[in-house]
Amino acid sequence: MSHRQIMEALSGLMLGLFVAILSSTIVSTALPTILADIGGGQEAYTWIVTAALLAVTATTPLWGKMSDLVSKKLLVQLALVLYILASVTAGFAQNAGMLIACRVVQGIGAGGLSALSQVIMAAMISPRQRGRYSGYLGATFAVATVGGPLIGGVITDTSWLGWRWCFYVVVPFALIALVVLQKTIHLPVVKRETKVDWLGAFFVTAAVCLLMVWVTLAGDKYPWLSWQTYVMVPGAVVLGLIFLLVEAKAREPIIPLRLFRNGTITLTSMSSVFVGVAMFAGTYFLSQYFQLGRDKTPAMSGVMTIPMVAGLFVASTLSGQIITRTGRWKAFLVAGGIFLTAGAALLGLIRHDTPYWQVAVYTALLGVGIGMMMQNLVLAVQNQVATEDLGSASSLVTFFRTLGGAIGVAALGAALSNRITHYMQDGFASLGIPMPATQGGEANLPDLSKLPVPIRQITEVAYGHGLADIFLYASPFAFIAFLLVLFIREVPLKTASGLQQSAGVPAHSAAAAAQQPAATALAEEELMDGISIHGSVSGADGTAVASATVTLISLQGRQLGRAVARHDGSYAIDSPGAGSYVLIAAAEGHQPQATTVVVGNEPLTHDIVLSGTSGLAGVVRALADAVPVADAMVVVTDVRGEVLATGKTGPAGTFSFDELPAGTFTVAVNASGYRPVALPVEVGAAGITRIEVELRSGAYLQGTVRAGADRRPLNDARVTLLDAAGNVAGTATTGDDGTYAFTDLDAGDYTLIASGYPPVATSMTVDSYGGEGYDVELGHPQQ
Template sequence: MSHRQIMEALSGLLLGLFVAILSSTIVSNALPRILADIGGGQSAYTWVVTASLLAVTATTPIWGKLSDLFSKKLLIQLALVIYVVGSIVAGFSTSPGLLIVCRLVQGVGAGGLSALTQVIMAAMISPRQRGRYSGYLGATFAIATVGGPLIGGVIVDSALGWRWCFYVGVPFAIVALVVLQKTLHLPVVKRQVKIDWTGAFFITAAVSLLMIWVSLGGQSYAWMSWQTFVMVPAALVLGAIFLFTESRAAEPIVPLRLFRNPTITLTSLASLFVGIAMFAGTVFLSQYFQLARGKTPTMSGLMTIPLIGGLFVSSMVSGRIITRTGRWKGFLVAGGLLVTAGTGTLGMIRAGTPYTEVAVYMALLGLGIGMMMQNLVLAVQNQVSAADLGAASSLVTFFRSLGGAVGVTALGAVLGNRVTHFVTQGLTALHVSGAAGTGGGIPDVATLPAPVRGVVENAYGHGVGDVFLYAAPFALISFLLVLFVKEVALNNRSGLQQVSSGTGRTSGDVAGAAARER
């Protein structure tokens, strides 16, 4: 494919990815206002975010495997349709429960968009050239990440109301559908397939149970309680059953043989831990600026620009340098170091920390995420045949989403506990009862009396800082893991070129006939 053909096809893919990321970032910034309207506390806040991440995590391997078996174009269009349906219904939510269900549906669509974008890019573009185009992917991520809070803030602060935060992505999704129909034409191998629905069920059940335990632990029940002793072993058993079914399945959701490759194992684990830091930055900073510093949703979005600017610059620059030189490991190592530095320094922030300091810390985190996010996928895609591109690409995305989902859930529980502790401590010093403070929900800081407002702002400032301190060790682990990744020269052939030459096919693929998608 020529550069022009690639860019035409990429335009629809990036627009779809923009929609998926926008759905997450636009809501995270508007959530304090949404939950103040429909009710719900820190647990509801966490689960509105986590529900989408859970669906993304559970479905990413499924979408990736389906892309190895069916039409990639049809699948990504289906993902867009699912996203649109979830978004429209979410706009009519009247309770946290309904909103969480709609976010699950949105997450199923977003999981397909995230996984399939990586898979289709790998099919069209060789690893050596992919760094250049991965920069566009990182730039899209950055624009959607900074644009989401800004758009969400403007909508929430305007007469439109927060419900339009869910409707605004629908036109973009429809345009993406039309563009993909006109520009994306990939060959698809037709063969008899068998979907591993058993594996899909057990991986979803294991991840869901684990996150329910993490989310409610320390709040609805003590960490050392009978609920823990039931749910944790049950999640481990479900995970073991999943591994057993995958070892026996004809078409496993996650081919376990991929983990024989040290690069895939190390990068998958690194993605798991970097996902914790990445989603902590995009989710909890909005609470910091709105609840600890009393900013509007619009200003909250503007104040996260250093984080997104760092991500934008590093993803674009690193992608182009990798394409020119073919060297990529240095960016993974530097990215891991910067993510660790960013989360560690953000752990020191408080409500009164000067914004310039917070901006520098956010920029460090953004630079590190931009260097690691796409290059971890690139390292894996460079190691597998075309027949396994879908499963391998989605594997890294799966672990990143899993880290984000478990991380947001666990860190959300930490934040809730720390805020409760600091609010109780502060109100006790003021001789004010807890009920006169936040009322157990996400507070509207502007309506609180001055002394109580100061207590709540300090509690959220200190609590969010503690969240990043908890995230820093995981970022350090991701840095240590990428140190051991062996750098392999980037392949100069795309997935389609491997298939056409026969080197990218499995024995079952050779008998399949390629048919053009129309």
């Protein structure tokens, strides 16, 4: 895809992501005002934030897995529709409970937008080039983060609008995003049988919910060491173990456990948990600090968060550009961990009267750390996985980041409630009066403008000091994230996008264009003034090949121009002048072609015919438990029985054969411990035909035939095996040691007949694993 096509496609994604982040930051600024209106204290504040994060956490891997199976475009549109409906309903909320329920649905939609934006970008753009475009997503995050508090503050401070418009204002943006996505996203749809892992989604949600309820209420509603703790914590652990068991058995798990065999994926996932704690602490608790600790209006609190957002914007954009140029990314993760830790630790030193310039510097450091780590952790994972796991792996990082954020916000919110109560008690004690029952962490969030001056000062001091403690608690988690990224091994970034990898484009072919210095300027189909080369691109059958890429290079290998064929297959590209050049044409489902063209002083007409490519790929699984079967032999034969291709499945049970001719073939598969299977397959004229093969376990039966008083092994005895219907399932003749064996049996009832002496018939049942030691004794009646 050209730069222009990529930016057009990303525009809808960035707008959708902007909507998700904007509503979140608008709400975080308006929450003190909202809860003062509909009722609710620090606990309600925490749960309104946490409910959305929990929904994002539970559904992100589900969205990611579904994107590997069905239309990515349809999924992102569905996420937007859910988001619109939830936002409109939230605007009518009458109490904190209704608002929390709406935030759950908003979180489901936001989980889809967050996960799918990364997945779709990975499908279109190679890891080497992705840093540049990840910077654009980071910039979108930054603009929405700074715009949300400003818009939310203005709406909340405007009497004729009111806080409910904080939810309504995002709806037009979401509707525009729907239209833009429909026009700009054009990705191939994977069509195959799918089975969504609803059971896994249930158990991971249940485990996280139970853990978060415990974290939120422990130390407030009941002691940390109490019977509730002894029930909830082991219960969450058991639910987590059940989730792991379900994922190990699931045919299409939402979190493929095999991904964690890769050390980079394991370390980035663990690091994302701790980054989430520090990241969401900064974005959700800063507004409270400015409004309740420094008595600023919602609009002004939004303005005062600009340094953090500016740091995030600059760090994500610049790091993305540098990564694209150099291909080196680990240094930015390490530096991000240092900035994140420093920013959180320094914010732990602030008070309600700390000079703003100091707060601005500390928040900027926090923003720089977030900007360097957030997108680049995803990039590190995407660079490590195969294209079929791109959605699952991308959503994995987002899942663990939001999981850390959800648990972190819940835990830090509970700690904040406790610290505020503590500091307000100290404040009232210093005045020599008891603290009113309506004050403290459990009370409704205060409206400072309505409080007497002494009470307002106590409240500001309590919130200023309490929120600083929260950042101090978050700093060790940021430091752990820094330690983890130190051990991540830096792997050179791939130069082929997800779709190119699926189509089998070699890395060096994709790299060639990326390494040309003129590629960026020419990628937008800006043709140079010169002599035109034009014509049409068609397939072997004469049909037009739309969207074929035609590239003009010099004989020295320098890229001179590039064009994309129109819907009728026509193309036009300008050469610098008369001379000899190389014209390269490539299209998905076709063999690339390079030809030498000689350009004179007149426009040159040059038609291109591309031959189609076809192939066969698939996966072999056990029928009983859907576990992939490794080292299975796969043989492809034609209608005459001629062997065309053979190969063995890999560790994931996958196999592939490239450049097969179109036609009908027979695929035979056999593996140790399974019954062989053969099935017909129709391979199309272009593209990869994908199949799934299921193998049944093959049972076996063996034993020894003995005869005589001394029960000696009997040689040359005939053994016949009949199935339950009386049909002969197999025959065997014993050797010198008297043994016999039958393999590749179906589980069921059988009759074993041995002869050589008077025959003996024995009934038996063979399970799916077979059996050993079915010995038979023969003898004359008088014996």
